[in-house]
Amino acid sequence: MSDPVGKLPSELDQLPDRDTEETAEWAASLDAVAKAAGTRRAEYLLRRTLQHAEAAGLALPKLLETDYVNTIPTSAEPEFPGDEAMEAKITAWNRWNAAAMVTRGSKYGVGGHIATFASAAWLYETGFQHFFRGKENDGSGDQLYIQGHASPGIYARAFLDGRISEQQLDNFRQESGGNGLPSYPHPRRLPWLWEFPTVSMGLGPLSAIYQARFNRYLQNRNIKDTANSHVWAFLGDGEMDEPESTAALALASREQLDNLTFVINCNLQRLDGPVRANFRVVQELEAQFRGAGWNVIKTLWGSAWDELFQLDTTGALVRRIREVPDAQFQTYATRDVAYIRQHFFGANAELVQLAGVLSDAKIAECFHTSRGGHEPRKVYAAYKAALAHKGAPTVILAQTVKGHTLGAGFESKNANHQMKKLTIDEFKDMRDLLGLPIPDSAFADGVVPYGHPGANSPEVQYLHERRAALGGPAPARKVHHVALPAPAERSFAPLLKGSGKQEMATTMAFVRLVKDLMRDKETGKRWVPIVPDEARTFGMESLFPSAGIYSPLGQTYEPVDRDQLMYYKEAKDGQILNEGITEAGAMADFIAACTSYATHGEPMIPFYIFYSMFGWQRTADQMWQLADQLGKGFIVGATAGRTTLTGEGLQHADGHSHLIASTNPASLNYDPAFAYEIAVIVKDGLRRMYGEQPEDVFYYLTVYNEPKPQPAMPEGVEEGILKGLYRFNTAADLAEAAPAADAAKIQLMASGTAIHWILEAQKLLAADWNVAADVWSATSWGELRRDALECDEALLRGEERTPYVTRVLEGAPGPVLAVSDWMRQVPDQISQWVPQDYTSLGTDGFGLSDTREGARRHFGVDAQSIVVAALAQLARRGEVPASAVKEARERYGL
Numbered sequence: 001m002s003d004p005v006g007k008l009p010s011e012l013d014q015l016p017d018r019d020t021e022e023t024a025e026w027a028a029s030l031d032a033v034a035k036a037a038g039t040r041r042a043e044y045l046l047r048r049t050l051q052h053a054e055a056a057g058l059a060l061p062k063l064l065e066t067d068y069v070n071t072i073p074t075s076a077e078p079e080f081p082g083d084e085a086m087e088a089k090i091t092a093w094n095r096w097n098a099a100a101m102v103t104r105g106s107k108y109g110v111g112g113h114i115a116t117f118a119s120a121a122w123l124y125e126t127g128f129q130h131f132f133r134g135k136e137n138d139g140s141g142d143q144l145y146i147q148g149h150a151s152p153g154i155y156a157r158a159f160l161d162g163r164i165s166e167q168q169l170d171n172f173r174q175e176s177g178g179n180g181l182p183s184y185p186h187p188r189r190l191p192w193l194w195e196f197p198t199v200s201m202g203l204g205p206l207s208a209i210y211q212a213r214f215n216r217y218l219q220n221r222n223i224k225d226t227a228n229s230h231v232w233a234f235l236g237d238g239e240m241d242e243p244e245s246t247a248a249l250a251l252a253s254r255e256q257l258d259n260l261t262f263v264i265n266c267n268l269q270r271l272d273g274p275v276r277a278n279f280r281v282v283q284e285l286e287a288q289f290r291g292a293g294w295n296v297i298k299t300l301w302g303s304a305w306d307e308l309f310q311l312d313t314t315g316a317l318v319r320r321i322r323e324v325p326d327a328q329f330q331t332y333a334t335r336d337v338a339y340i341r342q343h344f345f346g347a348n349a350e351l352v353q354l355a356g357v358l359s360d361a362k363i364a365e366c367f368h369t370s371r372g373g374h375e376p377r378k379v380y381a382a383y384k385a386a387l388a389h390k391g392a393p394t395v396i397l398a399q400t401v402k403g404h405t406l407g408a409g410f411e412s413k414n415a416n417h418q419m420k421k422l423t424i425d426e427f428k429d430m431r432d433l434l435g436l437p438i439p440d441s442a443f444a445d446g447v448v449p450y451g452h453p454g455a456n457s458p459e460v461q462y463l464h465e466r467r468a469a470l471g472g473p474a475p476a477r478k479v480h481h482v483a484l485p486a487p488a489e490r491s492f493a494p495l496l497k498g499s500g501k502q503e504m505a506t507t508m509a510f511v512r513l514v515k516d517l518m519r520d521k522e523t524g525k526r527w528v529p530i531v532p533d534e535a536r537t538f539g540m541e542s543l544f545p546s547a548g549i550y551s552p553l554g555q556t557y558e559p560v561d562r563d564q565l566m567y568y569k570e571a572k573d574g575q576i577l578n579e580g581i582t583e584a585g586a587m588a589d590f591i592a593a594c595t596s597y598a599t600h601g602e603p604m605i606p607f608y609i610f611y612s613m614f615g616w617q618r619t620a621d622q623m624w625q626l627a628d629q630l631g632k633g634f635i636v637g638a639t640a641g642r643t644t645l646t647g648e649g650l651q652h653a654d655g656h657s658h659l660i661a662s663t664n665p666a667s668l669n670y671d672p673a674f675a676y677e678i679a680v681i682v683k684d685g686l687r688r689m690y691g692e693q694p695e696d697v698f699y700y701l702t703v704y705n706e707p708k709p710q711p712a713m714p715e716g717v718e719e720g721i722l723k724g725l726y727r728f729n730t731a732a733d734l735a736e737a738a739p740a741a742d743a744a745k746i747q748l749m750a751s752g753t754a755i756h757w758i759l760e761a762q763k764l765l766a767a768d769w770n771v772a773a774d775v776w777s778a779t780s781w782g783e784l785r786r787d788a789l790e791c792d793e794a795l796l797r798g799e800e801r802t803p804y805v806t807r808v809l810e811g812a813p814g815p816v817l818a819v820s821d822w823m824r825q826v827p828d829q830i831s832q833w834v835p836q837d838y839t840s841l842g843t844d845g846f847g848l849s850d851t852r853e854g855a856r857r858h859f860g861v862d863a864q865s866i867v868v869a870a871l872a873q874l875a876r877r878g879e880v881p882a883s884a885v886k887e888a889r890e891r892y893g894l
Helices: 020-037 039-055 084-108 115-130 148-160 166-170 203-220 249-254 281-291 303-311 316-323 326-332 337-343 349-355 360-368 376-388 424-434 458-469 506-517 543-547 583-594 616-628 657-661 675-690 718-723 754-769 781-796 804-809 827-833 852-859 863-876 883-892
Strands: 143-145 231-236 260-266 295-299 394-399 527-531 605-611 634-638 667-670 698-702 726-729 744-750 771-777 816-819 838-841
Touching: 020 039, 084 115, 084 148, 084 166, 084 376, 084 424, 084 458, 115 148, 115 231, 115 260, 115 376, 115 458, 143 203, 148 166, 148 458, 203 231, 203 249, 203 260, 203 583, 203 616, 260 281, 260 376, 281 295, 281 394, 295 376, 303 316, 303 360, 316 349, 326 337, 337 360, 376 394, 506 527, 506 543, 506 605, 506 634, 506 675, 527 583, 583 605, 583 616, 616 657, 616 698, 657 667, 657 698, 657 781, 667 675, 667 781, 675 698, 675 718, 718 726, 718 781, 718 804, 744 754, 744 863, 754 771, 754 816, 754 863, 754 883, 771 863, 781 804, 781 827, 804 827, 816 827, 816 863, 827 838, 838 863, 852 863, 863 883
Parallel strands: 143 231, 231 260, 260 394, 295 394, 527 605, 605 634, 634 698, 667 698, 744 771, 744 816, 816 838
Antiparallel strands: 726 771
């Protein structure tokens, strides 16, 4: 066979051919088939040969796409183990109550979604009846990531099994009275039911992958046997457009997470219209997942299509359904048979001939309703195959009709995601279609009734029996609190006593503390260090050989630095999660570790350390997910502040993370200045999150890469460190150049690395201007504000409470000047509760590349700028001459 004209060289041209004659014979055979039977037959043989080679385990590139048909043919479906008629009744009740709940709520204007669950009902119900393991056996069970918009169907099922009352259904999206149901899966709002918040689309699939990975982490570190836990993520085909949805597919296949199954509901519609109007999203997703190394199962067509495929002796039908774009299939689901005969079967003579033997009823059934995702036998076959597959995660692409069983007004309509109610007549039609025993008299008052067959009915008994066999109710969140013992005091002692003359950055102080805590006999193994490929930047390379970097494969190579003390050690039971350059992945890891106390009954102590700029700015949505999931752990923004990271420029200069963090009610935000403050904060954090009375909070600490001598902790400052403010020293404590007794007085307040600027300014004010300045360490502007807000709220209830910041500053002479390496809005959070005149300095604007000194002079926060600002504040009060401000500017070159 001659090469085609213009053929480009390929990798095959670089491989030696040991038998060119045999190769030529294969090529000639293919040419002969194409000539005698046509190119379509040749293509078919090649696909079947490649599929056979893949099944035989030959090392060939996989086909990225297969035909637009079910992966598991009807003839290969396993026997269905359940009572299909009974399960159909249960599903019918759930469909009804989900639609009724949203419709009844629409009169209050609270909204809701009906169409999503209507399309996915059998995807959930088959799992609940036969696959999803509850928590009553090993405490872990399966982890279910429920698609957020399908929540009404999950509530309907919980109503059927007796876990939710009719009153609660009527309070869907009306929670303020205390007996309502949250709109979506929100563990913080309904902590006994929901485990995972998923409606911020894209975060569910990302988190599910890292949850499956963390399950293996616990297993490989011998902390919890999670071998029987399976992660199921229910997703929408439109949701897969979110970058987070597919961000970690390669990780899942690389680590062979066969404890993970994605179920993507391919109803071909997103919120406003078709997912891939001119294309085919199922084929696109198949190629994407296969290319990433996943096992792909397509469950597309219902059993009504079997007859059509059997009549398709030429392959014309298979070719046609593969070429029709999604938007056209959506149209077929809403048009009459004449339209389908003309526009689908009329494409060529072979299809016209096939359609000629089909009844109108058969065509209507196939194109209007018969989808693989609507048939329990086909869904069961897909789920069973997914669990049986080993060595890779599985994705099930299940095709459905959005709004299925809701009637012609809903099914496949572009607007059905925003449609919040059915009419009474539509409900009656739905009742008849589902065969529910609800009489017309139940609609007498114009309100659609809820339906329930009775607590002792065969349906409810069957449901309970199935769940009992699978380990109890699902979804369900159960917390069996296990208090962790406090670490030994010796771990904190080095930071509390200071570093003497040795300089140490607070980043290094934190890493040193955690390294010591990881040696604790009781709790050391529960620490989970997480870092997105910057461990050496933060001085964590010393943990590599001692704790090891987690890898399910261990270390299959000899590291290049094996002869060094701090070599790169990977281990199957490694403790460090070094995620590579993915802050989103590291946060997903962190969330899985933070919630292990509930998911698995095993409290873990994760700390996620990252370049400060790339935390809250990049992954704030996941921080909300963490809060919603009631996670506990330490988030550490290293190299914090806008001026400490020299030379990196505006993209790395973080001056606003504390402002973003202040918006999250579960985040306790600290900006410690000294190593001993870190020790006190971490120690108290362990008590509050893992002690006898745990709180559902997490900690955010910012630390700096600027080496400074670390002082010993003064006496009696612990309360102030934790509450957010304490006096570090007074002007009288200065060893030399103490101001005169009648000197003007001012209070200087700073957080983080800015403490060193105001300490220098304190000396300049005393030596050059006879001004007495006291220095305050503001460890947490956010906690000061939180306390003050709580006091304001108490006042509305008639309780008189004074904010801590007001009490501690009461009587302090002079005005207050607050300084930080953050934008001024961060320290300004407390301004209204400060009894003195108050002003602030900060680093508003973009960052820039320069030395620390140059950047601080640019922003006006260096010691000399602080002195000028302090004199200006005092001059406005008439406590120093106005000329002093001008003189100071000239002296310091401002």
